[in-house]
Amino acid sequence: MTYARVYRMKAAPGKESALAEAVQKVGELVEGIDGCEGTFLMQDADNPGDLLFVEKWQTIDHHKKALESLPPGTLDPVGAAMAGPPEGSYMKWVYGA
Numbered sequence: 001m002t003y004a005r006v007y008r009m010k011a012a013p014g015k016e017s018a019l020a021e022a023v024q025k026v027g028e029l030v031e032g033i034d035g036c037e038g039t040f041l042m043q044d045a046d047n048p049g050d051l052l053f054v055e056k057w058q059t060i061d062h063h064k065k066a067l068e069s070l071p072p073g074t075l076d077p078v079g080a081a082m083a084g085p086p087e088g089s090y091m092k093w094v095y096g097a
Contacts, residue, residue, distance in 0.1 A: 003092060004093055005088065007054075010082065011050075012082060015082075016043075016049045020048075026075065027053065030055055033062075033070075035057055035058040038055075039056070
């Protein structure tokens with residue numbers, strides 16, 4: 001079964017573009033990690049500071065081990081551009097690409 005790790009994020013005021021760019025860079029790195037089947041980044045059409053980032057994983061364990069594969073400091077630009085911590089959850093992939 002495939003799982004998604006879903007993150008809902010809000011940019012700090014004036015940091016909308018910085019957050020989107022930082023998350024995209026993280027997504028590009030994550031896609032090269034064993035067990036990752038892709039990432040998706042979406043930005044709210046009416047509120048560009050609201051982002052949804054989805055990582056598609058073969059298993060939840062693959063996701064949990066992924067952080068160890070990222071170079072130190074990789075997530076720093078993301079944290080610096082966010083208004084607060086992201087909301088995160090695991091979801092079972094039911095339908096679609």
